Amino acid sequence: MKKVFERPKSLTDVPFSYCPGCTHGIAHRLVAEVIDELGIQERTIGIAPVGCSVLCYDFFDVDMQEAAHGRAPAVATGIKRVHPDSIVFSYQGDGDLASIGTAEIVHAANRGEKITVIFINNAIYGMTGGQMAPTTLPGQKTTTSPYGRDTEACGYPIRISEMLSTLDGPAYIARASLHDPQNIVKAKSAIRKAFQAQVDGLGFSLVELLSTCPTNWGMTPVESLKWLEDNMIPRYPLGEYKVIEGVK
Amino acid sequence: MAKGRPVFNEDRCKGCQLCTTVCPVDIVHMSERINSRGYYTAEVTDPDKCITCMKCARICPDVVIEILREATKEEK
Ligand SMILES: Cc1ncc(C[n+]2csc(CCOP(=O)(O)OP(=O)(O)O)c2C)c(N)n1
Ligand code: SF4
Numbered sequence: 217m218k219k220v221f222e223r224p225k226s227l228t229d230v231p232f233s234y235c236p237g238c239t240h241g242i243a244h245r246l247v248a249e250v251i252d253e254l255g256i257q258e259r260t261i262g263i264a265p266v267g268c269s270v271l272c273y274d275f276f277d278v279d280m281q282e283a284a285h286g287r288a289p290a291v292a293t294g295i296k297r298v299h300p301d302s303i304v305f306s307y308q309g310d311g312d313l314a315s316i317g318t319a320e321i322v323h324a325a326n327r328g329e330k331i332t333v334i335f336i337n338n339a340i341y342g343m344t345g346g347q348m349a350p351t352t353l354p355g356q357k358t359t360t361s362p363y364g365r366d367t368e369a370c371g372y373p374i375r376i377s378e379m380l381s382t383l384d385g386p387a388y389i390a391r392a393s394l395h396d397p398q399n400i401v402k403a404k405s406a407i408r409k410a411f412q413a414q415v416d417g418l419g420f421s422l423v424e425l426l427s428t429c430p431t432n433w434g435m436t437p438v439e440s441l442k443w444l445e446d447n448m449i450p451r452y453p454l455g456e457y458k459v460i461e462g463v464k
Numbered sequence: 465m466a467k468g469r470p471v472f473n474e475d476r477c478k479g480c481q482l483c484t485t486v487c488p489v490d491i492v493h494m495s496e497r498i499n500s501r502g503y504y505t506a507e508v509t510d511p512d513k514c515i516t517c518m519k520c521a522r523i524c525p526d527v528v529i530e531i532l533r534e535a536t537k538e539e540k
Contacts, residue, residue: 221522222530396486
């Protein structure tokens with residue numbers, strides 16, 4: 217019998233440190249599969265964030281660099297400009313990218329830096345114990361919004377993909393979800409387009425992946441996928457928000 | 465659909481149960497076994513029924529599952 221599904225080569229053998237059922241692991245696998253399929257493992261450099269995926273430098277079998285909280289797009293900019301033939305991606309959570317790192321992501325996108333950003337939106341700060349993020353849904357309970365996010369005091373969730381797609385710099389921006397196998401297949405094709413856009417030198421690319429944090433949401437992994445589908449997708453519609461000519 | 469079967473690397477399983485919810489022929493279930501990391505593991509109860517749709521492997525967050533498929537007539 218032939219192996220038709222196996223661990224991608226661009227993942228090391230190190231077991232993921234994530235909680236049971238956390239979709240960070242699915243996102244990692246998809247990124248590694250795309251790197252394998254495009255044949256770019258030798259020239260890829262990844263930037264690890266601060267957050268639960270801080271240790272992803274142990275999991276991706278490519279050159280990796282850790283960045284300070286939120287600063288991954290700035291570090292990626294430097295690396296890409298010094299090594300223009302490399303393929304540079306950052307992997308960032310919503311606390312990292314949409315909160316402390318908002319300035320970095322907006323300006324990297326606006327400058328059209330030829331980097332790829334994988335943005336994990338799980339509507340919460342995972343690593344630090346479940347505080348409210350800018351992406352937390354109205355009414356969602358977190359440790360810092362124990363009565364639910366109050367939009368009067370804390371505003372509404374930021375839609376990063378829509379916001380960045382108003383800029384002229386980006387070549388490709390899409391939002392996908394990891395809540396079922398069909399959507400996981402779609403997410404992979406978005407990640408592939410994003411990396412391909414960089415390989416083709418077209419400009420900045422970003423894929424937002426709706427994800428779960430069962431531990432801090434206080435749900436089982438199975439309940440979490442359902443919660444994502446029922447609550448996050450209406451607030452964060454899936455689809456491609458920016459596709460310039462030449463993206464394939 | 466092509467015949468084949470999933471292979472679980474049980475020591476990597478964290479017992480999250482996601483794979484047990486997506487199998488169209490309902491052959492992925494939780495076992496009574498506890499692995500070296502202390503988690504109950506998922507298993508395939510009737511591998512002959514597998515249609516190699518790969519849904520269990522796609523949703524597994526820990527890359528526990530490999531899928532084997534029998535060669536088709538053209539491939540043989
Ligand atoms: C400068 C700085 N401020 C704050 C922190 C604390 N901190 C660590 S991770 C984190 C948020 C992580 O959330 P997210 O990016 O959503 O990733 P997740 O853990 O959910 O994957 C914060 C605020 C820090 N490490 N450094
Ligand atoms: S705390 Fe949440 S985001 Fe972090 S590993 Fe656990 S489930 Fe995943």
